[in-house]
Amino acid sequence: MHVLLTAGPTYEPLDPVRFLGNRSTGKMGYALAEAFAAQGAEVTLVSGPSHLPDPASPRIRMVRVETAAEMYAEAAKVAGEADVWVFAAAVADYRPAHVAMDKIKKSGETLTLELVKNVDIAATLGQRKRPEQFAVGFALETTNELAHARDKLHRKNFDLIVLNSLRDAGAGFGHDTNKVTVLDAAGQIVNFELQSKADVARGLVSLIMSRLAPSL
Ligand code: CTP
Numbered sequence: 001m002h003v004l005l006t007a008g009p010t011y012e013p014l015d016p017v018r019f020l021g022n023r024s025t026g027k028m029g030y031a032l033a034e035a036f037a038a039q040g041a042e043v044t045l046v047s048g049p050s051h052l053p054d055p056a057s058p059r060i061r062m063v064r065v066e067t068a069a070e071m072y073a074e075a076a077k078v079a080g081e082a083d084v085w086v087f088a089a090a091v092a093d094y095r096p097a098h099v100a101m102d103k104i105k106k107s108g109e110t111l112t113l114e115l116v117k118n119v120d121i122a123a124t125l126g127q128r129k130r131p132e133q134f135a136v137g138f139a140l141e142t143t144n145e146l147a148h149a150r151d152k153l154h155r156k157n158f159d160l161i162v163l164n165s166l167r168d169a170g171a172g173f174g175h176d177t178n179k180v181t182v183l184d185a186a187g188q189i190v191n192f193e194l195q196s197k198a199d200v201a202r203g204l205v206s207l208i209m210s211r212l213a214p215s216l
Contacts, residue, residue: 126157
């Protein structure tokens with residue numbers, strides 16, 4: 001079984017020393033890579049900038065990238081041959097329209113940045129997902145969580161979507177623990193209690209594997 005995983009944030013450069021990014025650490029994605037490898041899967045882990053060390057398992061091939069465009073290009077290279085896609089990355093939705101060649105100098109009292117939309121990696125690959133392939137997305141919502149997650153699942157052609165809880169202390173960005181709810185296209189829901197990201201990852205991997213075609 002071959003798993004394609006995206007993880008971590010993306011950094012979108014503004015000039016040679018600055019970027020737009022987010023607080024994702026990559027912990028959930030790296031834990032998923034380890035959990036899939038422990039089940040015997042071959043994993044391609046396409047990771048945005050993360051301070052985490054490369055996972056030790058020889059079954060995990062690390063591909064380090066910076067921007068959403070690079071993450072898409074690397075993911076697209078292996079998507080066709082991967083049985084399972086897991087999109088755990090916190091991809092920047094927009095990037096600066098212009099990347100300055102030199103460091104931007106301070107001038108006026110305000111500075112306006114023009115941003116342009118990035119490629120949606122999950123949605124773009126989702127358009128060419130074959131019936132036997134299985135895609136899992138993540139969502140972080142602050143309002144109407146279940147409705148938005150359900151909509152995202154259909155829009156991006158996911159088989160499962162993992163909804164991160166923002167309401168619980170200890171869950172989400174930077175923490176070592178997480179609390180998630182998983183939805184499928186039929187509307188079925190599985191709740192995971194607050195636990196370590198490694199345990200959440202093991203639970204998600206066994207849930208995903210139980211949903212795969214028996215031939216894998
Ligand atoms: N995703 C992606 N490429 C993007 C944006 C998101 O692959 N450019 C993936 C994420 O890895 C995640 C899922 O899509 O699995 C949901 O991401 P999210 O940012 O919540 O979705 P958006 O479509 O950006 O919706 P929103 O309007 O809530 O930002």
